[in-house]
Amino acid sequence: AQTVTQSQPEMSVQEAETVTLSCTYDTSESDYYLFWYKQPPSRQMILVIRQEAYKQQNATENRFSVNFQKAAKSFSLKISDSQLGDAAMYFCSESETSGSRLTFGEGTQLTVNP
Amino acid sequence: ETGVTQSPTHLIKTRGQQVTLRCSSQSGHNTVSWYQQALGQGPQFIFQYYREEENGRGNFPPRFSGLQFPNYSSELNVNALELDDSALYLCASSLRRGGPETQYFGPGTRLLVL
Numbered sequence: 001a002q003t004v005t006q007s008q009p010e011m012s013v014q015e016a017e018t019v020t021l022s023c024t025y026d027t028s029e030s031d032y033y034l035f036w037y038k039q040p041p042s043r044q045m046i047l048v049i050r051q052e053a054y055k056q057q058n059a060t061e062n063r064f065s066v067n068f069q070k071a072a073k074s075f076s077l078k079i080s081d082s083q084l085g086d087a088a089m090y091f092c093s094e095s096e097t098s099g100s101r102l103t104f105g106e107g108t109q110l111t112v113n114p
Numbered sequence: 115e116t117g118v119t120q121s122p123t124h125l126i127k128t129r130g131q132q133v134t135l136r137c138s139s140q141s142g143h144n145t146v147s148w149y150q151q152a153l154g155q156g157p158q159f160i161f162q163y164y165r166e167e168e169n170g171r172g173n174f175p176p177r178f179s180g181l182q183f184p185n186y187s188s189e190l191n192v193n194a195l196e197l198d199d200s201a202l203y204l205c206a207s208s209l210r211r212g213g214p215e216t217q218y219f220g221p222g223t224r225l226l227v228l
Contacts (some may be wrong), residue, residue, distance in 0.1 A: 044222070
């Protein structure tokens with residue numbers, strides 16, 4: 001069974017600083033997909049970044065980047081130049097085949113301090 | 115391009131009643147997945163529909179059922195409501211055509227069972 005673990009229930013960062021959110025997962029598949037989603041108080045789950053496990057290169061999207069360590073089954077999210085609008089609950093998730101069910105972690109609540 | 119929409123936004127029911135939640139997929143998408151998110155937790159996969167057929171189911175009892183229509187919109191039905199069914203219900207749509215696939219979420223329906 002897939003499991004996704006986020007060991008940091010809460011994190012805080014100063015505006016303009018950098019923060020890293022941790023995620024580990026467990027899967028028996030060699031091909032799978034990893035995602036970070038952001039859920040602000042409005043509740044809508046918004047895709048932040050996606051990583052295909054068969055790709056060696058770490059995904060980046062503007063200020064957001066990941067550190068994907070396949071052997072360690074680790075998938076951390078780095079947010080650079082943090083902005084007030086980055087404050088939200090962040091969920092790490094995995095799917096074992098493209099488009100199949102997403103398994104989510106418990107989330108990390110990120111606070112951005114002005 | 116129209117995003118994923120869900121209705122209603124909020125709903126209050128009493129134990130034992132039945133409820134129907136609705137989801138309109140993003141324009142061009144053919145796959146819909148439903149998730150249940152209890153307060154303070156990550157979303158849990160309920161089931162997925164592709165081309166009007168159920169295509170995977172999570173660990174939910176048969177009183178959770180669904181439909182997908184020819185226009186790819188979907189319904190989630192829950193019979194014999196229990197207090198523990200109180201949660202945010204999220205719908206996500208995606209385009210299945212082979213290759214990497216990303217699920218895009220709607221704003222959710224908040225269900226309260228009294």
